[in-house]
Amino acid sequence: IEDVEVQFRAQVETVVAAGLEPTHLDWHCLLDGGRDDIFELTVALAGEYGLAVRVWGEAGRQRVRGLPVVDHDFLDSFSLPLDGKAERYARLLRELPAGLSEWAVHPGLGDAQSRAVEPDGWRVRQSDLEFLVSAGVRGLLREERIFVVDYRGVRERWHPEAGGGPG
Structure with missing residues (x-):
């Protein structure tokens, strides 16, 4: 697990050093192997860096301590x-x-x-x-009262004190 942590940190630091502002952590194709230790490491690193975690499956890993996660099938x-x-x-x-x-x-x-x-x-x-x-999509979203969000909003709910994210 120590090697995983080194790799995750290197990835986040590389993104930040490039002047980009990450919003969340996730895994390619959403796979963490179902390993609780990797999941907990990811949540801890997200806390350290002021990021959200893209969580799905297994009831949002038990709703990750009451933080916003995807409610429905991906x-x-x-x-x-x-x-x-x-x-x-x-x-x-x-x-x-x-x-x-x-x-x-x-x-x-x-x-x-x-x-x-x-x-x-x-x-x-x-x-x-x-x-x-297409022309009708905005109207459909408005009609159905669907609000499109990205992970900036999710990150702000995970870390309201952080304001603008990592840095």
Whole structure:
């Protein structure tokens, strides 16, 4: 676990040293291996650096001491079929339950460079972009009283005393 801590710290410090302002800690593809020691280390480092933790599964790891975590199943746009995707997004928004939901959408242009770099994924990214910038999305969000947030707001709830995050 000591090696994991060294690696996590190095990653956060590298981001901060580059002049970026991280908002949260997470794991690639949301996997921490289900290890409580890694999870607890991550929560402790988030506290030290004034960050939130992207928590899902196992009832938000028992709601992480009352802090805001995702309340519902995670949605990854790569898991949705391309056919009828915009309509499905709209239906999912209309059916969205109250609480904090997380959708991982992956917008991209679908240009020649995107097609070359990601021949199997560019269509997913292009369909996400088309939906996100479509004329009706803002109205639908307003109509359903859905507020889009990012991890800056979540971080502020985890660490109201920190104000602007790490630094």
